[in-house]
Amino acid sequence: MRFIRKLLLFGWLEAISCIFPVIIFSTLGLTKFIEIPGIARYDLILIICLLAQIGMVLFKLETLDELKVICMFHVIGLGLEIFKVHMGSWAYPEEGWSKVFGVPLYSGFMYASVASYICQAWRRFDLHITGWPKTIFTVMLSTAIYLNFFTHHYIGDYRWILIGLLLIVFFRTWVNFTLxxxxxxxxxxxxxxxxxxxxxxxxxxxxxxxxxxxPNQEHIWRVVHLGKISSWFLLVVITMIIVAQLKHVKAGKSKEKEVEITINHIKH
Known part of the structure; x- marks a missing residue:
């Protein structure tokens, strides 16, 4: 019975942490069947995403610091989308005013939603990471992973080498969460x-x-190739590294502030 309660609690916390992705996917589903005259589907999705993001902050489901991280990933994701569409990796065939270089602006929110989930799960599960690698290794690894998404069109795909390095760098790293x-x-x-x-x-x-x-879904929908899991795996690595580094920096500043307050208290 205790196990079931914990499992239900785990599912509930995961569901709350996924609220932003759920909003996005629900919007994708609804706008496929429901149209608003005068508003293109991609533009409507963008409007709903913006309203959802504002609502998340107003209702304190996300903090301002988390919003900064999410905005960063919106830019990172949008840049990647523009390049990939230009290279013909995938396409957004529908019309819309909010398309830039063939990419609707709402697409950045799909990457931002991953960062949103990680930030919220981190807070709700009280995540603590042990054995975190040195900053120089995480920065170099995340930079190499991101660049590989671009450079593999020209000089080859080195994702499996990067995954191998990843396993070595994070060999002793564990994520602890409270339930x-x-x-x-x-x-x-x-x-x-x-x-x-x-x-x-x-x-x-x-x-x-x-x-x-x-490209293989132009005429009929097919299951996305299993190889894409490795791409998302690597993208999650970038997201987690950036969020973790920012959390560590903030935690360090908080400790410095506590020390400063203690010193001032002793002086007075």
């Missing part, structure tokens, strides 16, 4: 894979709803 007073943990690399796998499932739902299309 109903009990602390549990799992290898950091397993967390990367699990999140990437569920994003792949969400990607299948998104392409089925017409959010975008891969």
């Amino acid at each position: 109903s007073g009990t602390t549990l943990r799992m290898p950091m690399t397993l967390a990367f894979f699990l999140i990437g796998f569920f994003i792949w499932i969400a990607e299948n739902i998104s392409t089925f709803l017409g959010a975008w299309r891969y």
Whole structure:
């Protein structure tokens, strides 16, 4: 019975942490069947995403610091989308005023929603990471992963080498999370894979709803290739590294502030 309660609590916290992605996917589904005269589907999705983002902050479901991280990933994702569409990796065939270089602006929110989930899960599960690698390794690795999304069109795809390096760098890294007073943990690399796998499932739902299309989905929908899990795996790595580094920096500043307050208290 205790296990069931914890499982239900885990599911509830995960569902709350996924509220932004759920809004996006619900919007993709509704706008496939419901039209508003005078507003293109891509533009309507963007409007709903913006309203949802504002609502998340106003109702304190996201903090301003988390919003900054989410905006960063919106820019990172949009830049990647523009390049990939230009290279013919996938396409957004519908019309819309909010398309830039063939990419609707709402697409950045799909990347931002991953950052939103990680930020909220971090807070709700009280995540603590042990054995975190040195900053120089995480920065170099995340930079190489992001660049590989671009350079593999010209000089080859080195994702499996990067995944190998990733396994070495994060070999001793564990993520600890609290559930109903009990602390549990799992290898950091397993967390990367699990999140990437569920994003792949969400990607299948998104392409089925017409959010975008891969070349082999032009005439009939097909399941997204399993190889895409590795792409999402690597994208999750970038997201987690940036969020974790910012969390560590903020935690360091908080400790410095506590020390400063203690010193001032002693002086007075």
